[in-house]
Amino acid sequence: MRTEGRAKRLPRAVRxxxxxxxxxxxxxxxGFHAASMDEISDVAGISKPMLYAYLGSKEELFATCIRREATRIMEAIATGVEPDQEPDVQLWSGLRAFFGFVGENRASWQVLHRQASTQGGPFAAELADMRGRAVSLVAALLTQSTKAPATQHEAESLAAALVGAGESLAEWWLDHPEEPAGVVAARLMNLVWMGFGDLVDGNVWHPPSRR
Amino acid sequence: MRTEGRAKRLPRAVRxxxxxxxxxxxxxxxGFHAASMDEISDVAGISKPMLYAYLGSKEELFATCIRREATRIMEAIATGVEPDQEPDVQLWSGLRAFFGFVGENRASWQVLHRQASTQGGPFAAELADMRGRAVSLVAALLTQSTKAPATQHEAESLAAALVGAGESLAEWWLDHPEEPAGVVAARLMNLVWMGFGDLVDGNVWHPPSRR
DNA sequence: CCAGGTACCTACTGGCGAGTAAGACTACTG
DNA sequence: CAGTAGTCTTACTCGCCAGTAGGTACCTGG
Structure with missing residues (x-):
């Protein structure tokens, strides 16, 4: 990753x-604490004062990282999801987009999921905000499509469980990178849409038409 | 939490x-890095050298904490689960035991889930071990009860997703403590056993007989 | 070719926290 | 009442790291 020797005097935006x-x-x-500003400046190929001049303190830098990566992943999902479709198709496209992004941006995912959640203060808030948006998205999907009247808590907690399942599966995936994104996404889709009850009977979910 | 003034000369095991x-x-x-040995010894009501004399270095202490709490939670689940029952009942009793434990031991849960996973080195290994046992438990439950032949990866990743959903829901629960453990457990049970597909149609899972 | 601004550096300070040295106090044992 | 084993303390060392002081090189417009 270390940038090679002396590419000098670049404009601020590039740096x-x-x-x-x-x-x-x-x-x-x-992780946040174990990472040192010295190492970051070293990897970036500049000196520490530049770091401080451009991005401020360590905490500010970390918060900025979280915000940037959170925005990227949410945009990826928003772009991938297909509105005005049946609920299951919407969920499916969202899952595909999510796992697709994680597969191509492991570092982004780690800094978001593993690191941000454990540091107190504004970081967790930053992350909780993005996570909250994801949960709301799923909760809305659930609420609008369910026939039984569900409480706010009901939908929200189910959405939280689903988002958590996605996060956890993404983590598992990091240790089994040979699996393609589509396969992993399909597994989760089956779990949360069909449930174990159907799966043990051999019933599986599949997209309405091979898109 | 701070132990009150001068309870002197206790035997080693108690300390x-x-x-x-x-x-x-x-x-x-x-979290691991932000926690200081000074603060721990202060909260414990003793001086730092005692800490080192009894529990070794900071890393050793942390690893010991993880091992102890992991053992506690796994024992709680093992005690709660009812073997030789239908798969859904086994899952249900396991979920109840899990959420019951988390509800009564918030700190244990946090040190396990949030902190251990983010520190590299032996901690993650320690936690991954427990997590792996939980995943294996669920995977076995799935494999033995499914009619369709499933691959190792298939069962394992589904189990990972389920465990993650449980972890995530437990985390959500920390922010909504007014919900009873049984309700939260039932929600997850419905999600993973029935699936959204059934839930939006109003079909719910319920235990075979009110135990 | 000078003025001033922007990119960039080396080399420091100051504090925090892990780990320790060296001994003091208590209690049991014979 | 020694002696010894176990409990417990104050008061340090020492390295690491966030953050900064005080510059130097380079470019750009007049």
Missing amino acids: ERQIMDAAVDVFSRL | ERQIMDAAVDVFSRL
Whole structure:
């Protein structure tokens, strides 16, 4: 990752991107506390004062990383999901988009999921915000499509469980990278749409038409 | 939490328990890096050298905490689950035991789930071990009861998703403590056994007989 | 070719926290 | 009442790391 020898005097915007990339890399590998500003500046190929001049304190830098990565992943999902479709198709497209993104951006995922959640203060809030948006999305999907009247808590907690299942499966996936994204996404889709009850009977869910 | 003034000269075994309790408390609130040995010894009501004399280095102490809490939670589940029953009943009793434990031991849960997973090194291994046992338990339940032949990966990843859903729901629950454990457990049971597909049609799962 | 701004650096400070040295106090044992 | 084993303390060392002081090189417009 270390940038090679002496690419000098770049404009600020470019340096900021380099620094952010390095920061996400280091934070994702080491976590907030164990990561040092020295290492980040080293990986970015600049000196520490530049880091402070451009991105502020360590906490500010970390918060900025979280915000950037959270925005990226939410945009990826929003782009991938197909509104005005049946609920199951919407969920399916959302899951595909999510696992697709994680597969291509492991570091982004780690800095979001593993690191941000454990640091107190504004980081958790930043992450909780994105997570909350994801949960609301699923909760709305559930509420609008269910026939039985469900409480707010009901839908929200189910959505939280689903989002958590996705997060956990993504984590599992990091240790089994040979599986394609589509397969992993399909497994989760089957679990949450059909349930174990159907799966043990051999009933599976599949998309209405091979898109 | 701070133990009150000068309870003097206790036997080693008692002190060790006090220290472990304090350590779990502090680690769960602050995380591994942010927690200081000074604070732990302070909360435990002793001085730092005692800490080192009895429990070794900070890393050793943390690993010991994880092992203790992991053992406690796995034992709670093992005690609660009812073998030789139908798969859904086994799952249900396991979920009840899990949420029951988390409800009564928030700190234990946090030190396990949030803190341990983010620190590299032996901690993650320690936790992954427990988590792996939980996943294997569920995977076995799935494999033995399914009629369709499932691959190892298939069962394992589904189990990982389920365990993650449970973890995530437990986390959600920490922010909504007014809900009773049984209700939360039932929600997850419905999600993973019936699936959204059934739930939106108003079909719910319920235990075969009100135990 | 100078003025001033922007990119960039080396080399420091100051504090926090892990781990320890060296001994003091208590209690049991003979 | 020694002696010894186990409990417990104060008061340090020492390294790491966030953050900064005080510059140097380079470019751009006049």
